[in-house]
């Protein structure tokens with residue numbers, strides 16, 4: 001059966017789920033989005049995702065026609081109508097349909113609201129056992145003084161350019177450095193290293209998306225009494241780390257086995273990565289908002 005997609009107030013079959021070619025999301029990447037996961041009939045960290053989405057909308061001066069509570073209900077309803085227990089939800093807000101020209105005042109309709117509930121598998125299953133092959137990308141993370149990476153905007157071209165480098169190198173993922181050359185994040189995930197008995201991840205002001213999975217891992221590390229630092233680090237510190245892993249809603253926690261050909265630790269998921277992954281699995285199936 002075809003999946004149902006929420007488009008501006010209606011649930012329509014996937015093949016009929018369409019927005020105008022005059023939509024500013026399509027014309028200019030003028031909008032924001034979220035990727036959210038459902039586990040065993042519960043939507044994980046739904047309120048944090050909604051907060052980030054509405055903060056991003058505010059930052060780009062996009063007026064959302066639904067309140068966060070209404071959109072929350074729409075997301076849960078979309079999952080329910082598709083009878084999915086494990087899923088990936090994409091919520092997309094674009095400024096809407098209008099005449100050509102950059103000025104948002106050319107926009108005559110309310111913002112476009114789309115909610116898709118589907119499934120996602122970002123990496124092949126083996127990499128969760130064997131680890132990812134990662135490269136450092138030449139494309140830098142865009143500066144916070146341009147589009148702030150905290151805004152999960154529909155402009156992902158910078159990250160897509162980095163992702164093209166990754167595919168051309170035959171790797172699984174890529175690290176993106178900030179303008180100063182410090183490691184910021186991966187193309188669609190955050191990065192952690194375990195080094196000198198400390199867990200480290202770059203701080204949000206390094207110019208990265210403050211990922212919700214990143215926040216969960218920081219909470220779990222604290223709960224497990226692991227020493228944690230949000231601190232800038234260089235590729236040297238990644239190459240010489242004992243463990244490295246990436247985090248993201250789609251990726252979850254995924255071990256890294258090699259970076260630019262350097263084997264991380266013994267090339268297998270390390271004990272800290274494994275412990276965090278095990279705890280992460282527990283919280284994802286127990287703490288989300290029940291779909292009902």
Ligand code: PXG
Nearest residue numbers: 035188189190209211212213214248249250
């Ligand atoms: N950094 C970037 C640049 C991202 O886009 C993350 C980190 C992880 O954040 P969360 O909140 O998910 O822990 C993201 C997440 C997709 C897709 O296709 C989206 C992301 C990652 C991978 C795939 O929807 N964004």
